[in-house]
Amino acid sequence: MARLMHAKIAEAEAHASQALTQDLEESVLFSVAPFDERAAESTGESNYSYWRSTLRAFRHNRLAMILLCLMLLIVLFTFIQPLLPNQYDPNLVTNGSNGLPLKNKQPSSEHLMGTNSIGQDLWARLWAGTRNSLFIGISVALIEALVGIVMGVLWGYVRQLDFLFTEIYNVLDNIPTTIILILVSFILKPGMGTIIFALSVTGWIGMARFVRNQVLIIRDRDYNVASRCLGAGTWRVITRNLLPYLVSVIMLRMALSIPGAIGSEVFITYIGLGLPASIPSLGNLINEGRKLMMSPNLRYQLIYPTIILSVVTVSFYIVGNAFSDAADPKNHM
Amino acid sequence: MAKYLAKRLLRSVLTLMVILSIVFVLVRQMPIDGYFPNFEKLSEEQIQNGLHQMGMDRPLIAQLLSFFGDLLHGNLGISRIYRTNVPVTEILGPKIPVSVRLGVFSLLLSMIVGLPMGTMMARHKNGLFDHIGTGFIVLIEAVPAAVYYLFIQIYGTDLLHVSMLYDASRPETMILPVVSMALGNIAYYAMWLRRYMVDESNKDYVMLARIKGCGENRIMFRHIFRNAFVPMAQYLPTSFLNTVIGSIYIESLYSIPGMGGLLVDVIKRQDNAMIQAIVLLYASVGVIGLLLGDLLMVFLDPRISFSKKGGDR
Numbered sequence: 061m062a063r064l065m066h067a068k069i070a071e072a073e074a075h076a077s078q079a080l081t082q083d084l085e086e087s088v089l090f091s092v093a094p095f096d097e098r099a100a101e102s103t104g105e106s107n108y109s110y111w112r113s114t115l116r117a118f119r120h121n122r123l124a125m126i127l128l129c130l131m132l133l134i135v136l137f138t139f140i141q142p143l144l145p146n147q148y149d150p151n152l153v154t155n156g157s158n159g160l161p162l163k164n165k166q167p168s169s170e171h172l173m174g175t176n177s178i179g180q181d182l183w184a185r186l187w188a189g190t191r192n193s194l195f196i197g198i199s200v201a202l203i204e205a206l207v208g209i210v211m212g213v214l215w216g217y218v219r220q221l222d223f224l225f226t227e228i229y230n231v232l233d234n235i236p237t238t239i240i241l242i243l244v245s246f247i248l249k250p251g252m253g254t255i256i257f258a259l260s261v262t263g264w265i266g267m268a269r270f271v272r273n274q275v276l277i278i279r280d281r282d283y284n285v286a287s288r289c290l291g292a293g294t295w296r297v298i299t300r301n302l303l304p305y306l307v308s309v310i311m312l313r314m315a316l317s318i319p320g321a322i323g324s325e326v327f328i329t330y331i332g333l334g335l336p337a338s339i340p341s342l343g344n345l346i347n348e349g350r351k352l353m354m355s356p357n358l359r360y361q362l363i364y365p366t367i368i369l370s371v372v373t374v375s376f377y378i379v380g381n382a383f384s385d386a387a388d389p390k391n392h393m
Numbered sequence: 394m395a396k397y398l399a400k401r402l403l404r405s406v407l408t409l410m411v412i413l414s415i416v417f418v419l420v421r422q423m424p425i426d427g428y429f430p431n432f433e434k435l436s437e438e439q440i441q442n443g444l445h446q447m448g449m450d451r452p453l454i455a456q457l458l459s460f461f462g463d464l465l466h467g468n469l470g471i472s473r474i475y476r477t478n479v480p481v482t483e484i485l486g487p488k489i490p491v492s493v494r495l496g497v498f499s500l501l502l503s504m505i506v507g508l509p510m511g512t513m514m515a516r517h518k519n520g521l522f523d524h525i526g527t528g529f530i531v532l533i534e535a536v537p538a539a540v541y542y543l544f545i546q547i548y549g550t551d552l553l554h555v556s557m558l559y560d561a562s563r564p565e566t567m568i569l570p571v572v573s574m575a576l577g578n579i580a581y582y583a584m585w586l587r588r589y590m591v592d593e594s595n596k597d598y599v600m601l602a603r604i605k606g607c608g609e610n611r612i613m614f615r616h617i618f619r620n621a622f623v624p625m626a627q628y629l630p631t632s633f634l635n636t637v638i639g640s641i642y643i644e645s646l647y648s649i650p651g652m653g654g655l656l657v658d659v660i661k662r663q664d665n666a667m668i669q670a671i672v673l674l675y676a677s678v679g680v681i682g683l684l685l686g687d688l689l690m691v692f693l694d695p696r697i698s699f700s701k702k703g704g705d706r
Contacts, residue, residue, distance in 0.1 A: 230404075231411045234679040238641060239672060242660045243419050323537025327642065330539055331657045346540060353547050354557075362543065370536045377535035 110389070117386035124382030127375040134372060138191035141184070148181035150188040150340050167360060176348055176361055189340035190368055193322050196255055196341070197376075200321040201314045203260040208267025209310065213298055215268060216275030229269060237262045241324065245333035255328065255335060259321050267313055274306050308387030315380020319373035326369070342369045405680045410461070412676045413669065417457055420665050428663055447473065447665075460669070469673070470666030475659050481670040485652070491561075492644070492651035496636040499571045503578035510579065511586025515621075516613055518591060526583060533580035539642055542573050546646055559647040570647050574640055578632060582625070589621035623694045630689060631682030 119125060141147060148154065154175060167174040174182050215225040244258035278284065284301050292300075322342060328334045329343035330350075337344060342365055349362025385391055429435055429443060444450045463470065469481040476484055514526045533541070549569045550557050560566045593599065594617055602612050644653030652671070659667035 227408075230408050231415070234408060234676045235412050235416065235672070238656060239416065239660070239668075239675070242657060243416075243423075246660065247419075247422050247424075319535050319537070323539060326537050326539040330642065332661070346543075350543055353543065359547070366540050366544070369540060370532075373537065374531060374535040377531060 108392075113389070113392040114383075114387045117391055118383055121382040121386070124379050128379050130371065131375040131379060134190065134368070134375075135194060138187050138194065141187040148184045150184040151180060151338055152184075153179040154181060166357070174360055182345075182361060182364065185340040185345060186365055186368060189342050189345045189365065190372065192252070192335070192339060193325060193342040193369075194318075194372070196252065196259070196325055197318040197321040199256045200259045200263060201317045203256070204263040204267050204317055205310060205314050207260070207264040208313075209271050209303075211264065212268040212271025213275055213302065216272035217279060217294070217298060217302070225268075225272070229265060232265050233269075241328055242331065242333060245328055250333065250336055252335065252339065255325060258328070259324055263317060263321070267317070270313055271306065271310070274309060275302055278302060278305055308384045311387060312380050312384035315376055315383065318376045318380075322369065322373055342372075401684060405684060408680060409673070409676055413461075413464075413673060414457060416672045417460060417669060418453060420663075420668055421453060421456070423663055464673075469670040472664055472667050474662045474664040475655075475667050481666050484667070485655075485670060485674070488650060488652050488655065491649060492653060495567065495570060495574065495644075495649065495651065496633075498567070499574035500578065500633055500636045502571060503575040503582060506575070507579040507582030508586060511583040512590065512613060512618060514583060514587040515590035515594065515617075516609075523587075526587075530580045530584045533576055534584070538577055541576070542642060542646060545569060545573050557647070559649040561650075566647070570643050570649060573643055574636065578636065581632070585625055586621060589624055590617050593617045593621045619693075623690060626689045626693050627686040630685035631679065634678040634682045 165175040165179075176182055176185065211225070214221055216222075240262050241258050244261060245254055248254040248257070279302070284297055287297050287301055325334065325341060325343040326346055327343075329341070329347045334343050334347070335341050337348075345365035346362060346369065349359075349365060352358040353362050425440070425444070428447070429440065435443075441450065460470075472479050472481055472484055510526055514523045517523055546557060546569060549572075553565065553568065555563070555565050555569070558566070559570065590613075599612060599616060602616050607616070641653040641657060643649070644651045645657070652674075655667070656671050656675075659671065
């Protein structure tokens with residue numbers, strides 16, 4: 061960057077010295093600008109727009125743009141896939157001509173990704189699973205963000221609450237996450253709601269601590285003190301002064317908690333407390349594949365879900381990081 | 394210092410008690426039928442009798458108090474289902490060293506690989522090594538561990554010609570679990586060390602060192618590394634203890650008879666005494682890790698003192 065600027069300055073200097081050596085008349089080099097009263101009276105106005113600049117900075121990141129498109133395509137396709145012709149129901153057991161279920165069929169034109177160990181179409185299950193897993197991930201990220209931001213702002217901004225919240229945090233943070241995940245999935249009935257609840261219960265505390273630390277850093281900056289002196293209420297200071305400043309870091313946390321939640325779902329399924337098999341998800345697809353991994357010619361049942369899972373999680377991770385870089389006004393130049 | 398430590402320890406003990414109470418109450422919300430293997434066939438009287446034997450017909454508060462009373466005498470209770478009527482400490486005793494050995498190896502590996510990796514990435518910022526390293530970190534951080542562990546197991550065992558499961562008499566079966574466990578820590582150490590080192594290298598004292606004519610290696614290791622390591626030091630004991638206590642996933646994948654797989658197992662079988670003991674162990678590890686982390690930071694960086702950040706935690 062600096063080197064580029066140097067090159068530009070050198071170029072401009074070269075131009076200038078060239079113009080001067082040509083020995084031109086003063087009237088050619090300088091001309092009197094016409095006086096425009098309205099232009100003279102107009103006040104300066106910046107055309108800086110936060111979101112436009114963010115978008116521009118984001119578009120410069122080629123890799124993130126490609127992954128964002130890929131991500132959107134995947135999300136879109138999970139909805140389009142059931143509408144395409146000749147699709148199977150993800151829970152339908154297909155029977156062969158002899159009336160027995162087609163178990164563990166290799167990928168073919170009939171079943172694009174083969175069938176699983178009880179004869180369900182893997183292609184249909186994969187996309188239904190991706191849709192469910194994404195739904196879990198996005199719901200968890202939204203709940204975490206909502207609860208985490210409210211709690212975090214209160215924790216950081218209201219001094220009287222600091223002690224209480226810190227103690228609560230110390231307790232909750234030291235209960236191993238696994239125990240809470242297991243207990244919640246065990247006490248409540250297995251299902252989407254339970255998984256989302258279990259993951260949000262363990263996730264919001266990290267978000268709250270994160271927001272609290274950010275709020276502590278900027279709470280007593282001069283511009284906030286100025287706002288308070290001018291009579292701005294707590295609500296206004298929080299919503300107009302603090303939160304916009306935190307958009308980029310909060311977005312980053314949210315983007316990262318989506319792959320995190322999808323990964324935790326895989327783990328919960330592995331320990332046997334995940335979704336029932338009638339609700340396919342990437343977690344239980346991978347888990348079904350895992351059981352067959354000893355036989356090399358059935359490994360496709362593990363590898364296909366893994367590929368989709370990896371593409372989704374890596375995309376969210378990279379896009380989230382790129383967006384948070386772009387949303388930081390320091391990178392808008 | 395001593396006063397601060399005493400206060401801190403006292404608060405840690407209180408925190409532990411609250412954690413244990415919460416888990417204690419949560420565990421007792423689990424369905425009663427889980428306690429009896431043949432629940433449907435039992436009469437109401439037999440169920441009440443069974444509950445009475447477990448002491449579960451008393452009010453929750455009374456149960457909790459007697460639990461803490463036993464705890465004060467060092468009595469963690471007796472396993473009811475996992476191994477019937479064997480004291481919990483006797484069950485946990487032989488399992489802990491297995492997990493600790495695995496954890497120590499994997500931690501050594503992740504330090505030996507992760508710290509130099511982060512340093513090299515910071516040194517050659519935006520170079521080829523940095524890009525490759527970043528790619529590795531993104532993969533490890535983004536792809537769920539549950540997934541790449543599986544692939545390491547499938548293809549690693551083929552590659553090394555070892556059996557899929559752990560065998561205490563054959564040390565080569567430990568290679569894959571140790572490597573799998575280390576990967577996450579390697580990525581974590583490398584990522585943070587790189588970031589802290591890049592932050593540090595823009596500071597004035599680095600420029601001064603450069604002006605004085607220090608070699609680049611000396612600047613990296615004697616100046617930057619020491620400062621960049623301080624914020625990392627805080628998390629080191631926690632990550633050490635977490636690793637040592639065992640990974641649920643890896644231990645059950647390779648059937649390693651350690652602590653890791655135990656927790657899930659006993660929760661599913663509703664062996665309350667075992668659950669409480671393991672939670673106590675895990676939570677203590679978390680609390681001790683925080684304390685050690687702060688101590689280590691004070692030890693490494695003379696500018697940080699307890700009196701200033703006393704109210705921080």
